[in-house]
Amino acid sequence: MSYLQKQFPILDTKCLAKDIHELVVSCPEIASQAIAGQFVNIRTSHTLRRPISICGIDAEKGTIRLVVKAQGKGTDEICRMRPGDTIDLLGPLGNGFDVKNSNLKAVVVGGGIGAAPMYGVASVYGKNCAAILGFRDSADVILEKDFQALGCELLICTDNGTRGFHGFTTQMLENYLKENHVDIIHTCGPKPMMKGVKDIAEKYGVRCQISMDERMACGIGACLGCACKTKKEDGSSTYSHVCKHGPVFEAQQLDFD
Amino acid sequence: MADMQVNLAGVSFKNPVITASGCFGFGREFAKLYPLEKLGGISLKGMTLHERLGNPPPRIAETPSGMLNSVGLQNPGVEAFIENDLPWLKEQNTVLIANIAGSCVEDYCEMAQRISETDVDMIELNISCPNVKQGGVAFGTSPEGAASVVREVRKHAKKPLIVKLSPNVADIAAIAKAVEAEGADAVSLINTLLGMRIDIKTRRPILRNNTGGLSGPAVFPVAVRMVWQAANAVNIPVIGLGGIEKAEDAIEMMMAGASAVQVGAAMFYDPYAPVKIAEGIEQWMNDNGVKNISEIVGTVKPW
Incomplete structure (x- = not known):
C-alpha cells in the first residue's frame, strides 16, 4: 500500500442535494491504485x-469522485471548490472493502452520506448487488441514477416515508435477508445504523464489513x-486506528459500546 | 555553503529540524513519503515500560489554528519497540531520540537503563504528558518534582539526556534550572498546553478524556516566550518546539535561544513540513549570509 500528497485539479463539481456536493478530481496516481472504501485526507x-471516502474510481480516466457533506467549516470550504481549482489530497489511505470476488451476491447498506462509498463498492458487483440506501427525506436522496446505471437492485428508504420504504435500512436489510441468499454485506453510515447492520448480519450468519x-489527524x-x-x-479489547487498520473492519472485530 | 549541522550534548545532527514525539510514530508512515535521512532527527513516539492502550476516543478536537489531543501515550512498550522498530530505524540515517514516560520514578529509571543498552542516540525524558494520570506531568510541574526524577534517572541513563518540559507551570526558568542542576544534558519545550472544548449541543466535552493537550500554530508565541525564558536561565542546549510550521518560525525559535527545533502538528496538514523547514532554513542562511546555523541561536536583541 502506498500513498502520496499532492495538489490535483478539480475537473467538475455538482450539487447533489442540500449541502451535499460532488467533486471529480483528476489524480491518476491515486485513481490507479485506489480500492472502494479507501479515503483521501483533504487539506483546507x-x-x-x-478525511473523505472515495465515492467512485475511474482508473482509465485517472479520476476519482468525492461526495462531501458540508457540516462544518472545513467541509464547507471543500464544497465551495469549483472546476479549475486545485485540491490538496493525501491518499489513497486506509484499507478498502474486500471486493476481490465480484461474483458474490452482495448487499451494500448506506446511510445518508454513507451512500457515497457504497457506490464504489456496488460498481464492482454491478448486477450481483442490492443497494439499500437510507435518507431522512426524499430531498436528501443522492446517487440514485448512478446506482441504477450499475444495474443493481436499488432499495431506497426514508425515515419519513416521502420516498421508497418508510423506515430504516436495517428493517429493509432484514426483510431482504429473509428472502434472498446473500454472501457479503458492506456498510457505511451513522454508528447506530452500522451497529444494527452488524447485529442483523450476525443473526443471519452473513459476512459483514x-x-x-x-476524529482524525x-x-x-x-x-x-x-x-x-x-x-x-x-x-x-484494544484500540485500533481507523486511518490505518480501517476504515473498513470486519464486523466481528468491532466493539460498539 | 550554509552549514546546517548542530551539535547537542555531543550528538551531531545534520540539520536542526527534528520531528516531535507523538506526531511521527516510529517513522514508518512518513518514510513512504520521503527518506527519513532528510531529517535532523526523530523524537520517537512516547514509550512506557509496558504496552499502553491509550485513552478512549474521541482523542482529537480541532481548535482555532491548532488542535487538542488526548491520545494518552498509546504505545507497544519498550521491548516491542526494541525488537520490531529499532533495527529498521537504525538504517534510516538520522538521529534517534527515545521519548520515555512513566508513572513512577522506578519506571523511568528502568526505561532509561533499557534504552541505554540499545543503539538509540539520545533519551528524552517526558515529564510533561498532560493526558495520563500520574503520567509524568505530576513530576514536571514543580522544580522539586522535576529535579527528583532527573536525579534518579541520571544514574541509569548512559545516553545524553534531554528533559521535555511542560508549559503548564508558573516559572519555566526555575524548572529548567532545577533539571540542569541534576545533570540534564538538554531541555526540550514546550509540551502541549492543557485545554478543553465542549460541544454545546450535547454539553459534552469533545474529548472523551474531557481535557487534552493543545498544539499547533496557536501555541507558537507561548513556546517562543518560554524557550527564551528557559534559554536565559540555563547553559545547556534548549530544543524549541510548539507550533512551528515554517522555516521562519524555526529561525525565530532559534533566535529566542533554541539550538534545534522540533516540528509536530504541522505535519498533520503538511506531511512534508519538516523537510520544507530544513530547506527553507538553508535558503534563508544563503540569502542572509549566515554560514553556520548555530550563529543565530539566542541572538534576539530584547528591548
Whole structure:
C-alpha cells in the first residue's frame, strides 16, 4: 500500500442535494491504485485535514469522485471548490472493502452520506448487488441514477416515508435477508445504523464489513488519534486506528459500546 | 555553503529540524513519503515500560489554528519497540531520540537503563504528558518534582539526556534550572498546553478524556516566550518546539535561544513540513549570509 500528497485539479463539481456536493478530481496516481472504501485526507485552511471516502474510481480516466457533506467549516470550504481549482489530497489511505470476488451476491447498506462509498463498492458487483440506501427525506436522496446505471437492485428508504420504504435500512436489510441468499454485506453510515447492520448480519450468519469514522489527524497511522475499540483474536479489547487498520473492519472485530 | 549541522550534548545532527514525539510514530508512515535521512532527527513516539492502550476516543478536537489531543501515550512498550522498530530505524540515517514516560520514578529509571543498552542516540525524558494520570506531568510541574526524577534517572541513563518540559507551570526558568542542576544534558519545550472544548449541543466535552493537550500554530508565541525564558536561565542546549510550521518560525525559535527545533502538528496538514523547514532554513542562511546555523541561536536583541 502506498500513498502520496499532492495538489490535483478539480475537473467538475455538482450539487447533489442540500449541502451535499460532488467533486471529480483528476489524480491518476491515486485513481490507479485506489480500492472502494479507501479515503483521501483533504487539506483546507484549518489545522486538520478532512478525511473523505472515495465515492467512485475511474482508473482509465485517472479520476476519482468525492461526495462531501458540508457540516462544518472545513467541509464547507471543500464544497465551495469549483472546476479549475486545485485540491490538496493525501491518499489513497486506509484499507478498502474486500471486493476481490465480484461474483458474490452482495448487499451494500448506506446511510445518508454513507451512500457515497457504497457506490464504489456496488460498481464492482454491478448486477450481483442490492443497494439499500437510507435518507431522512426524499430531498436528501443522492446517487440514485448512478446506482441504477450499475444495474443493481436499488432499495431506497426514508425515515419519513416521502420516498421508497418508510423506515430504516436495517428493517429493509432484514426483510431482504429473509428472502434472498446473500454472501457479503458492506456498510457505511451513522454508528447506530452500522451497529444494527452488524447485529442483523450476525443473526443471519452473513459476512459483514463496516466502514468506520472517527476524529482524525494525520490519516496515516502515526499520531494514533483516530482510535476505535476493537476485539483481538483472543477476545480482549484494544484500540485500533481507523486511518490505518480501517476504515473498513470486519464486523466481528468491532466493539460498539 | 550554509552549514546546517548542530551539535547537542555531543550528538551531531545534520540539520536542526527534528520531528516531535507523538506526531511521527516510529517513522514508518512518513518514510513512504520521503527518506527519513532528510531529517535532523526523530523524537520517537512516547514509550512506557509496558504496552499502553491509550485513552478512549474521541482523542482529537480541532481548535482555532491548532488542535487538542488526548491520545494518552498509546504505545507497544519498550521491548516491542526494541525488537520490531529499532533495527529498521537504525538504517534510516538520522538521529534517534527515545521519548520515555512513566508513572513512577522506578519506571523511568528502568526505561532509561533499557534504552541505554540499545543503539538509540539520545533519551528524552517526558515529564510533561498532560493526558495520563500520574503520567509524568505530576513530576514536571514543580522544580522539586522535576529535579527528583532527573536525579534518579541520571544514574541509569548512559545516553545524553534531554528533559521535555511542560508549559503548564508558573516559572519555566526555575524548572529548567532545577533539571540542569541534576545533570540534564538538554531541555526540550514546550509540551502541549492543557485545554478543553465542549460541544454545546450535547454539553459534552469533545474529548472523551474531557481535557487534552493543545498544539499547533496557536501555541507558537507561548513556546517562543518560554524557550527564551528557559534559554536565559540555563547553559545547556534548549530544543524549541510548539507550533512551528515554517522555516521562519524555526529561525525565530532559534533566535529566542533554541539550538534545534522540533516540528509536530504541522505535519498533520503538511506531511512534508519538516523537510520544507530544513530547506527553507538553508535558503534563508544563503540569502542572509549566515554560514553556520548555530550563529543565530539566542541572538534576539530584547528591548
